[in-house]
Amino acid sequence: MGKSLFIAEKPSVAAEFAKALKENTKRGDGYLESENAVVTWCVGHLVTMSYPECYDEKLKKWNIQDLPFIPEGEWKYEVIPGVKKQFNIVKGLLNREDVETIYVCTDSGREGEYIYRLVAQEAGVHDKVQKRVWIDSQTEEEILRGIREAKDISEYDNLSDAAYLRAKEDYLMGINFSRLLTLRYGNSIARFLNKKYTVISVGRVMTCVLGMICNREREIRNFVKTPFYRVNGKLQIEDYKVDAEWKAVENTKYFETPFLYKENGFKERKTAEELIEAINVSQPVELMVKSITKKDEKKQPPLLFNLAELQNDCSRLFKINPDETLNVVQELYEKKLVTYPRTDARVLSTAVSKEIYKNINGLRGFTPVKGFAENILKAGSYKGLEKTKYVDDKKITDHYAIIPTGQGLNGLNSLKPVAQKVYVLIVRRFLSIFYPPAIYKKASLIGNVKSVFKDGSETMEQFGSNFKILVQKGYFEIAGVPGEKKSSKDKQENDAENQDGTNDSENQELTLDSKFFELLKNIKKNDKISMVGLDIKEGETKPPKRYNSGSLILAMENAGQLIEDEDLRAQIKGSGIGTSATRAGIITKLQKNEYIKLNSKTQIVTPMQLGEMVYGVVYMSIRSLLNPELTASWELGLTKVAEGEITADEYMKKLDDFIRGRTDNVLRINNANQMVNYYNYVAQFYRRNK
The missing domain is CATH 2.70.20.10 (Topoisomerase I, domain 3)
Known part of the structure; x- marks a missing residue:
């Protein structure tokens, strides 16, 4: 009988799987092995898309005549140099003759799917049974359920298609439009700022979010008090x-x-x-x-937390940015304290609601809410939860809302104070739904x-x-x-x-x-x-408020609308800008590019001079990149691919046409000199800061 190979996304997650399997494992180099099973891990992404010069050496040099660059035929991928050793370990394990079944245990979402598919593709996995483990927490019970109910990986092919398309879309828009606008406008920006050179970084989601921030700043500047x-x-x-x-x-x-x-x-x-x-x-x-x-x-208790709601509350209450919140809740997830964090859902599934007393019962061991948990269990107010607004299978795609598991409480004391505060926030929101309205x-x-x-x-x-x-x-x-x-x-x-x-x-x-x-x-x-x-x-009268990091996340979730009333937000349907897994990273990337400034004390977000200059360049060349509704429509298209409503080929043709059409438009524009007047307009708002 062959062995089962379990491949997780991180070493810490692999350790939890090994523990749940209750196998007598011995540590190898980059894996754990027992008589029946092998457990290994990626370290995030092991494989990435190749740069244009891997297709043709001449593309290493940026040249406007070579745009747009859209690979024909097979796309090229390569192992990331810094993690080559772990890739080779995983590749060897995936292709071992005694490995009969591969259990894919990467994060249960589009990005986790992409991480494994790239590894399997580059490792040349053939003739193996591959099963997808889909879990909502890292408790032993949930891990074992996920393994027991694992489906053939082919059932996730549509999700895989969407993952590949998301990467291709970001790659093509980023490489083509960044090169295009840098070649057309980079020198004029560099000259104005007295720099040697300036690269204009453009992204499908990033540029749209920059536009939201710059537009809000302009509304504030143009506001006249009454x-x-x-x-x-x-x-x-x-x-x-x-x-x-x-x-x-x-x-x-x-x-x-x-x-x-x-x-x-x-x-x-x-x-x-x-x-x-x-x-x-x-x-x-x-x-x-x-x-x-x-x-x-x-006044009824609010819906449960999804990641965007949690990031907004943590920005407001604890003054931490969305990236920090994501890292904290990811740590809580890995400590088995809460369920999967990268979720857009604010409700529970029917199946989970019927077992919810277990989560409540576990919280009797958490002193700050012990009395509340006991009251709920005594009153039986958790019964019939599946008939309330807090349970709706139709509003769940990959994962249900973020809730406490009721387990892992022994690990709380080892966490930083801010992580403990975030955990309490999640616990109180969860227990609230079992109490009567105010x-x-x-x-x-x-x-x-x-x-x-x-x-x-x-x-x-x-x-x-x-x-x-x-x-x-x-x-x-x-x-x-x-x-x-x-x-x-x-x-x-x-x-x-x-x-x-x-x-x-x-x-x-x-x-x-x-x-x-x-x-x-x-x-x-x-x-x-x-x-x-x-x-x-x-x-x-007061001008519009600047975004803070949390309200910006909510605006991204609602396709550019800052909807502060949470009951109204719950009624809004449709895809937002980016995903729960990527929105915090977008804000961080804008900061690193020096396009925006995030005040660490207040979490208020404002544009920087370079950011406003780039905004103006995009506005005068590829304005549709600044349109939140259009950007959200791309995300909705990926969702439709994942759900099998449209094919990957249909989506790719739309993307191809978009890249070619916008590139042609920019090549016909001749307004580089006119942009200097715009740069002067922007500069007046930053001279005092200098």
Whole structure:
């Protein structure tokens, strides 16, 4: 009987497979072996695509006449020099006569598939049974299940096609467009910056993300502040003084007049002063209640973390960049603490939901949440999870959401503090879904106040208040109440962000209580409430926010849209820019190229001068590379290849046409000298920094 060979992506993962197999293995050079099995590993990529000069020596020198470069016939690949030794070890094991079955245990995703396929291709694997192991965590139970249920590798051929196409696409766009734009515009940029030479680096995803950052910076620069003035009344309801905001409605003095800024403010202070004078609170003034509504509002726990959501929260809470977050959660995965991190899904599968009590039970051993886990198990609130919004097989492609396994807790103490914080974040989000919703009491009061203006006209001006208090914490017991324990700095930032003409009165939840809501029950239509004060709140419109590293990841996930409301994000369907596995790396690459700057303390992202110059070059030559929707459509095409909806040949023809068409367009353009005016425009924003 032949041996089984298990090939993992990393040495640490191979060690977990060897441990799960419970074989008496002995260490060899680059592998572990027992009587029945051999376990080996790659070290990430062992094989890569060959440079153009491997096809033709003359292509080593960049020459515009040689573009576009698109290999005809067989594509060439080569072993990466630094890992040649491990490749030869793996190659030898793959082709050993006593190896009968190969279990492919590289990461369960498109990139993991690509890593193995390249190795098998270059090693010349033939006449072997090859099975794909697909797992969601590195627990012993999950590893053994993956081996037991491993499918023939041919079932993943479409995924392999998509992986090869992704690599070819990045290769062709990167090599052709980087050479093309460098040859056309590199010298003019170098001369302007007093450099010897400048290489313009272009990428399918990277350039699009650069465009998002530069466009946002331009929106901020071009923004013109608009001041506005809101009139705020103070209502006396027994012992409580509450705010009521004026609003222009039909049959009032300023309805649909040019004096208004939106419907609840004025463009000039003097108009607000005229209104205050017309109401005149120096004498008793009463607001007649027009309507009062009261209702309970339930806030359900959010969906579970996918990688993008986790990266966004870690950027906001811990000020770490997406690459750091990915590294941390990868470490948690390898320590068996959480499930597979490179996932776009925010829900669980039906199969997992039926066994979820095991994960919860394991968390009884984690002191910070022990009580919550025990409450959930005692109440049985995990039962019927498969019928909730947190379980949906249709929203899962490769992997379900990131959740704690309930195992590996002994390894927590060896982790850095930030990794422990990230783990707690994942655990609390997970346990939240088994708790009831938070419940708010909300009320809205609208009333009219008599106003007499200098011109003799009389109107009934409308004021309104919104009230809100938390009456049942629900899942906030685990996740924390939003807005609680905010530092004074956070509060100042929050106040500043609210200065956009929105209604402030919901913030009154910070000072109101259940006793006040009892008073509201007694207020009815046509009742009168004393207005004891009026003042003017001055504000100004704010420019768009710069991206931080987390919000940029979310914008990439949603094809260039920064959708901050997470319930709305959950409803958005379609592919984003890049994948959960690559987005953090794109930001890092832009930094290394000195195209963008990422503030390590605030995580705010801004363009650098070179980045803006490259953005302008692309805008004037291959503008479609800056289009998030188009870039997302390429990613969607790869997904369709992986799902068998379109063929690799169809996708490749579209790619071929795109490369040739855009290259021809650039060759016809003659605007290198005109770009100098653009460079001068950009430079003015960076002289002070220099």
